[in-house]
Amino acid sequence: MATDWKKRMGVLATLQPKGQKVRFVLEDAASTSSAAWTSERLFTHVEFDASAFNSGQLSEKELADIGLNVVTRLAALAKA
Secondary structure, X not given: OOOOOOOEEEXXXXXXXXXXXXXXXXXXXXXXXXXXXXXXXXXXXEEEXXXXXXXXXXXXXXXXXXXXXXXXXXHHHHHO
């Protein structure tokens, strides 16, 4: 199936170690090919305790907030 690779928008998630914390960063990303994505702009970031994040011990609210941010941003990008 052929795909038309016009510019697509998405959300890129990255981690930045900050000592005993990790910064979880969400950025707008764009792609004009099947594999190459580039960061367009910072959307939001939040810091978590590194040990809690790395062991999957984030609270349900923290996980829900991450999911809400991703879905809300993707919906906004889809309208743009």
